[in-house]
Amino acid sequence: MTDTAALPADWRDILALTKPRVMSLVVFTGLCGLLAVPQLPPFALGFTAILCIALGAGACGALNQWYEVDVDAKMRRTAKRPLPAGRMDRQSALHFGVGLGVFSVVLMGLATNWLAAGLLAVSILFYVIIYTMWLKPRTVQNIVIGGAAGAFPPLIGWVAATGHITLLPVLLFALIFLWTPPHFWALSLFVRSDYAAAGIPMLPVVAGVRNTRRQIFIYSLPMAAAAVLPWPLGLTGAIYGVAASALSAAFVLLAVPVLTNRATEPRGMAPEKRLFGFSVLYLFALFGALVADRWIVW
Amino acid sequence: MISDEEIRRRQRDRARIMGWLLGAFVILLFFITLAKTGINW
Numbered sequence: 001m002t003d004t005a006a007l008p009a010d011w012r013d014i015l016a017l018t019k020p021r022v023m024s025l026v027v028f029t030g031l032c033g034l035l036a037v038p039q040l041p042p043f044a045l046g047f048t049a050i051l052c053i054a055l056g057a058g059a060c061g062a063l064n065q066w067y068e069v070d071v072d073a074k075m076r077r078t079a080k081r082p083l084p085a086g087r088m089d090r091q092s093a094l095h096f097g098v099g100l101g102v103f104s105v106v107l108m109g110l111a112t113n114w115l116a117a118g119l120l121a122v123s124i125l126f127y128v129i130i131y132t133m134w135l136k137p138r139t140v141q142n143i144v145i146g147g148a149a150g151a152f153p154p155l156i157g158w159v160a161a162t163g164h165i166t167l168l169p170v171l172l173f174a175l176i177f178l179w180t181p182p183h184f185w186a187l188s189l190f191v192r193s194d195y196a197a198a199g200i201p202m203l204p205v206v207a208g209v210r211n212t213r214r215q216i217f218i219y220s221l222p223m224a225a226a227a228v229l230p231w232p233l234g235l236t237g238a239i240y241g242v243a244a245s246a247l248s249a250a251f252v253l254l255a256v257p258v259l260t261n262r263a264t265e266p267r268g269m270a271p272e273k274r275l276f277g278f279s280v281l282y283l284f285a286l287f288g289a290l291v292a293d294r295w296i297v298w
Numbered sequence: 299m300i301s302d303e304e305i306r307r308r309q310r311d312r313a314r315i316m317g318w319l320l321g322a323f324v325i326l327l328f329f330i331t332l333a334k335t336g337i338n339w
Contacts, residue, residue, distance in 0.1 A: 011312055044333040
């Protein structure tokens with residue numbers, strides 16, 4: 001018989017360390033960025049680029065959980081993760097995260113180009129050092145600036161396929177950057193007590209629910225503009241333009257009941273929960289429309 | 299306390315998965331090489 005501390009981590013716990021659900025959205029937006037290019041790369045290179053984006057996201061998840069083990073232990077939503085639950089030791093998570101991150105960047109550079117690899121490295125370092133270690137525990141602006149880390153995948157996908165940066169992937173970057181605050185603030189409204197218990201200065205904890213609701217609505221307006229902008233600029237066609245207009249209008253309309261809601265307890269926050277759920281669908285649908293617009297010929 | 303059998307089982311599981319991943323990586327490198335050298339087949 002052996003002490004539990006000596007038990008090797010189960011592969012399911014190693015997989016959980018990569019935050020597969022977050023990874024799915026990252027992979028999807030990266031894939032859409034790659035599929036929106038004028039000329040597709042060979043399949044093996046495109047596949048490798050998406051694999052590297054997924055591995056980079058996995059590295060971010062692992063390093064985030066390595067750094068936040070004490071915070072995760074205090075929140076109901078995260079207390080069952082492998083590290084706070086004691087199913088895995090911190091050093092293994094650190095080695096896994098660093099190894100996966102370095103591997104993803106080197107493979108990206110060798111398979112596609114070093115500009116894409118550099119952007120992938122910047123996004124991983126930005127997420128881990130700037131967002132997780134620096135901004136998140138210190139400032140109410142954590143999700144605003146930190147949102148840049150999650151905005152990189154479509155840009156990386158595009159650059160991996162083309163080797164250069166143009167206006168469309170920059171606008172896609174801006175879209176996700178502006179989408180992140182209302183998305184996370186809607187969530188943070190109905191899990192506010194968790195963030196407060198963990199001492200994380202999310203907007204509802206520091207500035208109150210009313211101010212957060214106002215900010216959600218304000219941010220949804222430039223986000224909607226950034227989503228629609230590629231159409232009038234001639235960077236996309238009508239399929240994307242109509243979809244972006246309709247989806248963004250729905251987003252803003254769903255942000256109105258959030259703005260006018262006066263509830264302070266989670267059970268009265270149906271508009272916030274609805275907006276949070278729709279915000280995930282919004283991004284999937286918008287990027288799906290981008291690819292459809294590129295490949296469907298009228 | 300955890301039995302030695304459980305430790306062996308987890309080690310076997312991880313070794314098997316690592317084997318599959320390394321095999322997949324070799325195949326991936328093969329196709330990357332074909333794509334980078336422009337060989338069609």
